[in-house]
Amino acid sequence: MNLTSIDTTMPGEAGDSPIWEQLTKRGHVTISDGEGKAATSLEIYYELYGTGSELVVFINGMGADRQMWEPNVSEFLKLERYQCLVYDNRGTGFSGSGSGVASFTSSTMATDLKRLMTAIGWKRANIVGASMGGMVALEFASLYTTMVKTLTLAVTNAGLTIPPMRGIMDTVTSNFTNDPVKRFESICGTIYTQEYLQSPAPENTGCKTMLEHCTKNAIRKSQYSRPMSLWTFVGQIGAVFRHYIAPARLEHLGRMLPDRQILIITGDEDHLVRTSNSVHLADKLGRDHVIFKIYEGAGHGLTAQESAKITRDIDDMITAVDASK
Numbered sequence: 001m002n003l004t005s006i007d008t009t010m011p012g013e014a015g016d017s018p019i020w021e022q023l024t025k026r027g028h029v030t031i032s033d034g035e036g037k038a039a040t041s042l043e044i045y046y047e048l049y050g051t052g053s054e055l056v057v058f059i060n061g062m063g064a065d066r067q068m069w070e071p072n073v074s075e076f077l078k079l080e081r082y083q084c085l086v087y088d089n090r091g092t093g094f095s096g097s098g099s100g101v102a103s104f105t106s107s108t109m110a111t112d113l114k115r116l117m118t119a120i121g122w123k124r125a126n127i128v129g130a131s132m133g134g135m136v137a138l139e140f141a142s143l144y145t146t147m148v149k150t151l152t153l154a155v156t157n158a159g160l161t162i163p164p165m166r167g168i169m170d171t172v173t174s175n176f177t178n179d180p181v182k183r184f185e186s187i188c189g190t191i192y193t194q195e196y197l198q199s200p201a202p203e204n205t206g207c208k209t210m211l212e213h214c215t216k217n218a219i220r221k222s223q224y225s226r227p228m229s230l231w232t233f234v235g236q237i238g239a240v241f242r243h244y245i246a247p248a249r250l251e252h253l254g255r256m257l258p259d260r261q262i263l264i265i266t267g268d269e270d271h272l273v274r275t276s277n278s279v280h281l282a283d284k285l286g287r288d289h290v291i292f293k294i295y296e297g298a299g300h301g302l303t304a305q306e307s308a309k310i311t312r313d314i315d316d317m318i319t320a321v322d323a324s325k
Contacts, residue, residue, distance in 0.1 A: 010045075011094055011224040019073050024048045024083075031115035033090075033099050044116050045094035046087035050077050054318065055122055055149075057085045059113065059140075061131030062236045063171075063228060065093035067221040071307035072128075079315060085125070087116060089136075091232030093225045104235030106132075106243040110139035117147065126318060130154040130303045131273060132236060135243045142249055145256045150321055152263045152314055155270055155300050157277035158284070159244030167272035167300075184218040185211065191301030193269045214304075247284045254286035259324050262290040263317050265310060267298030291317060 010027075014020045025048040033042035047066060056076060058069040066086035076082040088095040089109055098104070113136065117125065126149050129137025134156025141148045163171075170190035177183040188197060188211055197214070201207035207216055245253075254262070262285055266278035275294060282292040293313060295306050303310060 014224045016220060017067075017070060017224075019049055019070055019077065022049050022077050024051060028094075029116055029119040031112060031119065033096075033103065040099050041096075042090060042098050042112070043096040044087055044090070044112060046085060046116060046120070048083060048085055048120075049073050050080075050083040052079075052081040052083045054082045055085070055125035056082055056314075057113065057117070057122075057125045057127050059109075059127070059129035059133030059136045060086075060089055060092065061133045062240060063092075063233065064133075065089075065221075065225045067093075067224065068130075068303070070221075071304045072311060075307050075311035076315075079311075085117075085120070085122070087113075088225075089133075091235060092228055097229070097232065098235075101231050101235040101238065104232070104239040106135040106139045106239055107143065109136045109239070110143055113140055114144050114147065123147065124149050126150045126152070126314065128152040128154070128314065129156065131156055131300065132240050132243075135159070135240065138245050138253075139243075141257070142245060142253050145253070148257065148261075150261045150263070150314070150317055151257060152265065152310075152317075153278075153281060154265045154303055154310070155267065155273045155278070156281075157243075157273055158247075158250060158281055159242075161274070161277055163272050164274065170271065180219060180222070181215060184215045187218065188214040188301075190271065191299055192305060193297060193299045195297060196299070196305055250281065250284035251286065254284070254289040258289050259321055260289065260291055260317065261321055263313060264290055264292045265295065265302065265313070266293075267295050267300065267302045267305075269298060270300045270302075272300040 028043045028045050030041050030043050032039045060068050065088045069086050073084045090098040124147050127137050134153045141151045197211040199210050201210050201213035205213050207213040264278050264282050266275050282290050295302050298305055
């Protein structure tokens, strides 16, 4: 594959990525940022992997770009029937920054996704979001329900909740550490459990522990992204703290997606989003309408830590939804 970057608005060829050879398309789409006469334009960078007919969209968490989903896309591509869309949220990676800090809201980013999907011709898909991306996924499903086949909400919440103090301090420390190795070690220590980080790395990685492996991976991926600006960081924090889906909206969404089309996943050792937040989601969406799973020994980074397990759970849900029609 020869996809040569022509300028700094596109990442270089990630030949060392395990999924790069299955990239089928990448580029920017220009969407509207805002409504009416006040609207400006915004470029969103995206990548498509695989050629299957079952469409999956992945929405990134705070501070992350599209590459956070590399392990998950890799697992889905093994099943062959899937096509995966990953993209950079506004202000991250190779997407534009939007119309200012105030434009960072979960509902605005949900509309960004709707316009991206429309631009590439996707009418309906399986939506997967983690952390802040789960907040965006919730807004997307609430606002554009007809575009949702299934909804997966990982380590996220409905809003009006304060993260554990440890998570707040770890996040601030990791984002203001200048040494890249120490920064990525700090990030890994925030989102993964110590037991996981000290476990042996896969044999073919050249690393002794998962901490070393995760840090090495993060540094590798940084070559194919751009540093997030302070204003984007502030904007995303604002989006997380302003996000709120009221119980009535959650209950309505549960009724609109009634056939166990919603998968809620959390870890029992998450220091950024409490497990109780996922319990609240399951209760308000309706236990009859959702599949709720707590992964033991998993932290906030469970989408990478348990990528194979999550893929199986999502695939099982999609298979069951298809069988019920």
